[in-house]
Amino acid sequence: MLGMTIAGCDNQGAQLSVVSLVRVNDRSISVDEFNSRFDAVSAEFPLPAQADPAVDKEMKLRLLHQLTEELILLERAEELNLEISDQDLTSAIDRIRADYPEGEFEKVLLEQAISYSLWKAQLRVRLLKEKVVREDLEISIVLTPAEISAAYESHYSPSDTAGHERLNDADIDEKVVKFVRQQKAQQFYQAWLKDLQSMYDVDINAAAWEKMNGS
DSSP: OOHHHHHHHGGGGHHTTTEEEEEEEEEEHHHHHHHHHHHHTTSOHHHHTOHHHHHHHHHHHHHHHHHHHHHHHHHHHTTTTTOOOHHHHHOOOOOOOOSSSSTTHHHHHHHOOOOOOOHHHHHHHHHEEEEEEEEIIIOOOOOOOOHHHHHHHHHTTTTTTTTTTOOOOOHHHHHHHHHHHHHHHHHHHHHHHHHHHHOOEEEEEEEHHHHTTTT
């Protein structure tokens, strides 16, 4: 999680703090937006857990960190001029739909009480966050020959050809390098995110947060 403290707003952000819960530079999440996201998240938990004040508070804090992280990554995406094109989004939607039998995808959205347009917007954000990680963090990861060799031997041993018969050497090399790079990126992710956070003006509306938690 982010190393984040909750503090009052400064004078410059006073007016914004009336309606926003968390702000990163000029991007913000309002209290209403937070509550909507929280309702969707908490609905996935059993009713006894939802009724537990300690669990409720922990889930809210976890979501606060998650949304702050999201704003930081979106800010970084703008700095790097990264975006998700309509074609990229459509391709991702087609891949997701292909995993469901006909008509089941729509049923899932209904069960989660989320509109298609909102789901689509959230998917675009998720894809953009993943793109920032790939093109800002993963690209900077240095791989050693020993790491690549160990991953190759672990996942593509000569005696284990099942499932890899259609892959040529170049395909396997690419998959192994990608795998190792992603694994190392996970190790450095929190430190990288903390560095990004230090670059931005991150502010939490303490009064709104305390009210939401009954403090």
